[in-house]
Amino acid sequence: MTTASGEPLHEFGTKHITGGLSRLTEGIMVKGSGSYVTYEDGRTYLDFTTGIGVTNLGHCHPKVSSAAAAQCMNIVHSQCSIALHEPYARLIEKLLPIMPHPSLDSFFFWNSGTEAIEASIKMARLFTGRQNIICMQGAYHGRTYGAMAVTRSKTVYSQGAAPLMPGVYSIPFPFWHQQRVSPTTDAEKLAAESLYQLDLLFAQQSAPQDTAAIIIEPVLGEGGYVPAPPAFLHGLRKVCDKYGIMLIVDEVQSGFGRTGKFFAIEYSGVKADILVIAKGLANGFPLSGVISRKELTDKLMPGTMGGTYAGNAVACAAAVAVVDAFKAENVLDNAQARSLELFAFLNSLKGDPNLAPNILDIRGAGLMVGIEFASPAGVGGDYDPAKNPSSPKAMASRVTKKCQEKGMLLLTTSAFEVVRFIPPLNVSSEDLWKGCQIFEEAVRDVVREG
Ligand SMILES: Cc1ncc(COP(=O)(O)O)c(C=O)c1O
8 A cells, every 4th residue: 555656655654643652563454354353465363452442342343334334324423512313312222221220321422431531520520519539540541631630550641741630649459569469469458458548548638528539440451450359349339428429430441341241340239420431332433421320410511511523423323233232142141251261271371380480460350351470570679579580571562472473463451561351252262262372372482582
């Protein structure tokens, strides 16, 4: 592929695209079909990145693409402050029965996850008349200013860009790294420590009466693929009920079947006051949602929520087809079955005496699975519980690079040595096994090379 003047399109694009973007692969991706993507030069990869947890039904799912194409021939843009369009209302009709709690009955659709996070923070402040927001150390919520302020997974997202939104405080996510304890620490213990830190925060930094919201990912995503212990989520709910604080549950990455249930919060049964969704919702079409209680959202002045492209008709039509496909194709059942296979495989690697010293932790839920390797230096140097001087350097990025050479796209996550598996939820057992074999070869290569 070339430009009109004959320059290779990839070089031209790279030259003129902002340096602020990073990219996992070289070349131009031209096609996606199910669990595979193809590049201009003919390379085909098994895609276990799903565009960072988005194409949960695989690339170009025929029912989703057809629904979007059909909507394109009716109306593409019926701006949300001008008129309601049919897919907007139909999508609400589809989502209401699958909401993790029946109280979540008032919807606002936007485009991206970060926009929806902004809306959730704004709603929490308007609902409570308070300012402060408490987030988790290790959290990722997006790259706009409010979302950046509650993001604590890597400094790169906000480095040099201050001042961020004020009024934000944080406690450690109940994750062994965040508390500097052993990877085998009991989940209840981690939960108790984080809840204790929350009490300290209320006593020392942000009075409950000044606190509008606590925001949490039920499975920490960019912070390392760590499910929150149910005891912690219940503890947060109790505190929110006691003080009238909004619990914002960010299911942008963990939602839409990713963990084997429609929403990860279902594992604990904890009620969210505000639920944020995006990514898999429309399987690649830009769409996010903020869902709360009508009794609360009725208090918002008309005009406080909106946006030119918010709840686009084509994206909503695609999302309607997504929900239908989940049901018709038993996608959640497949995700759960494949999850068992994936965990069994990763645990078998950990059981291999040659690899075991380099594998610290295997964790996650459904098909949101992380494997953490040891590190010879550790982020925290001598204080780091992940430190193992005899482990190879930079294992996570080297393993994903080798996987790419062997035909599979796979991503790292977090400031630690973590590789994440986010295959399509309808991946076949054969393709999952193929991916596992590639991964095993890559890990063995890196360990051998040292
Ligand atoms: C948990 C979580 N929240 C919010 C976001 C931001 O979403 P977006 O990239 O669509 O702005 C992400 C993106 O990865 C995410 O994982």
